[in-house]
Each structure stands twice: as structure tokens, then as C-alpha cells.
Amino acid sequence: MKRPRIPWPAPALLAWAGAWLTYAGLRSHTGPLAAWLVACLLGVLASLMARRWWRRLAVAAGFPLSCLMLWGLGGLAAISPWLWLGALGMLTLVYPLNAWRDAPLFPTPAQALDGLADAAPLPPGAAVLDAGCGLGDGLRALHAQYPQARLHGLEWSWPLRWMCALRCPWARVRRADIWLADWSSYQMVYLFQRPESMGRAAVKAATELPEGAWLVSLDFALPGIDPTWHRQGPGRHSLWVYRMPLGGPGEAVVHVPEPEETPYEKALREIQQRKG
Numbered sequence: 508m509k510r511p512r513i514p515w516p517a518p519a520l521l522a523w524a525g526a527w528l529t530y531a532g533l534r535s536h537t538g539p540l541a542a543w544l545v546a547c548l549l550g551v552l553a554s555l556m557a558r559r560w561w562r563r564l565a566v567a568a569g570f571p572l573s574c575l576m577l578w579g580l581g582g583l584a585a586i587s588p589w590l591w592l593g594a595l596g597m598l599t600l601v602y603p604l605n606a607w608r609d610a611p612l613f614p615t616p617a618q619a620l621d622g623l624a625d626a627a628p629l630p631p632g633a634a635v636l637d638a639g640c641g642l643g644d645g646l647r648a649l650h651a652q653y654p655q656a657r658l659h660g661l662e663w664s665w666p667l668r669w670m671c672a673l674r675c676p677w678a679r680v681r682r683a684d685i686w687l688a689d690w691s692s693y694q695m696v697y698l699f700q701r702p703e704s705m706g707r708a709a710v711k712a713a714t715e716l717p718e719g720a721w722l723v724s725l726d727f728a729l730p731g732i733d734p735t736w737h738r739q740g741p742g743r744h745s746l747w748v749y750r751m752p753l754g755g756p757g758e759a760v761v762h763v764p765e766p767e768e769t770p771y772e773k774a775l776r777e778i779q780q781r782k783g
Contacts, residue, residue, distance in 0.1 A: 614644035
């Protein structure tokens with residue numbers, strides 16, 4: 508059963524109203540600065556529910572911009588000179604700096620994984636990982652395909668991890684780095700990453716995933732490896748499915764192109780060769 512969607516811009520108006528009510532309710536108890544920061548945090552968290560980046564930006568920026576329009580620069584500066592640094596800190600909590608090397612927060616569309624259970628069957632109780640689960644849209648799509656699987660999610664941002672756990676109470680969601688976590692106990696790993704990450708994903712999957720396990724990637728293929736199954740989905744999305752060992756039985760070695768050697772690395776290698 509699909510959830511009823513609130514038509515835009517009603518979600519933004521509700522988030523802005525909630526932020527102003529929060530500010531008004533807290534201002535006399537905590538002071539204007541603390542109340543302003545809490546209201547901004549509420550707006551940032553509410554923005555995560557929007558599906559498009561420009562809507563997220565509108566929801567998150569609505570309250571501070573309305574303050575600017577109402578009070579002017581002088582009014583905002585009177586609250587605290589650290590005001591904008593506090594807002595930036597909140598955004599950093601939601602989007603940690605070391606997470607920017609991976610994919611930004613793009614939710615998995617509801618129908619993006621349709622047909623996956625037929626192409627990559629799993630036994631009941633199989634462990635399935637959404638590596639970089641964000642707000643849980645990928646976990647929900649996996650749950651629709653594998654209702655009897657044991658679903659796990661890894662997310663580095665603790666606010667996203669917390670909200671994902673609330674949205675997906677049937678899954679085990681942990682805060683962890685997807686590249687440092689061990690994948691060896693999973694029968695399937697799902698990724699919605701960036702093209703630059705797929706070589707690293709191929710090496711990790713070939714090294715850690717057991718034989719017969721699946722690696723599933725939305726939109727981006729593993730470099731130089733033929734998929735077990737591929738489907739062009741609705742819109743621009745495509746699904747790439749790989750079974751371990753990569754390359755077929757007896758050929759588990761993955762050859763990923765080496766990054767170009769920097770001048771510093773070249774000089775260091777030449778020095779080491781002369782010493783040897």
C-alpha cells in the first residue's frame with residue numbers, strides 16, 4: 508500500500524511553520540541563539556524527506572531566509588556572530604565531510620529494483636546489506652523484493668542513520684564506513700554509488716563476498732566486468748547485478764585499472780629502486 512504524498516509545496520510550508528513554532532516556543536526558555544539553532548536543525552532534518560535536491564535546499568533554507576527577510580542582517584547578527592557557523596555545523600552532522608567521497612543523498616526510486624528477486628533469488632533469512640542506506644529508500648525497495656530476508660543498513664551520517672532506523676524498524680541499521688565494514692557475512696550487497704566508486708566496490712566484493720553472493724548496483728556498472736543480469740528500468744535508471752565470483756567460476760580475480768602515477772609517486776619509486 509503506497510503512502511499518500513502531500514503535494515508540493517505543502518511539505519515546505521509545514522517544515523517552515525514547524526521551525527518558526529519551535530523557535531517561538533524555545534526562545535524564552537533557551538535564549539534566541541539556541542532556539543534559532545534548534546529551529547534550523549529541524550529544517551535541515553525535514554529537508555531530508557524531500558526527493559529532489561532543490562526541494563531539500565528550499566526546505567532547509569526557508570527558516571533562516573525568512574529570518575533574514577524579517578529581521579535583516581542587523582537582526583541576525585545581533586543573535587550571535589557564530590550563528591552561520593552553527594548552521595554549517597548542523598549540515599556537517601547530516602552530511603559528514605568524509606562521506607562526500609561517496610554518493611550524495613539520492614534516494615532509491617520505489618520501482619528501481621523491480622524484478623531483482625527473480626534475477627537474483629535468495630533463500631529465506633538471507634543477509635542483505637544496503638551499503639550507504641541514507642534515509643532507507645533502498646532498504647524499503649529491498650524489503651519489497653525480499654520480505655523474508657534479514658536486511659542490514661550501513662550509513663556514516665548519524666542523523667541519517669537515526670532517521671533510517673525509524674523508517675525501517677524491520678532492518679538493522681548501523682553507523683559505519685561501508686568501505687571498512689566486512690561484507691563477508693552477506694548474501695547480497697546493494698549499492699547506489701558514484702561511477703568513481705565502482706572499481707573499489709569490485710575489488711571489495713571480489714575479496715570479501717562469498718561464492719554465490721550477489722552485488723547489485725543501481726545505475727553504475729563495475730568496470731571491465733560483464734554483469735550476470737542487467738535491466739534498463741523506468742526513466743534513466745538501470746540495474747546491474749553480479750554473482751560471485753566476479754568473472755565466472757574459477758575466475759575470481761578482478762582487474763581494475765590502476766590510477767595514474769603522480770610525479771611524487773614516480774620519484775619515490777625511482778629512489779626506492781636506486782636504493783635496492
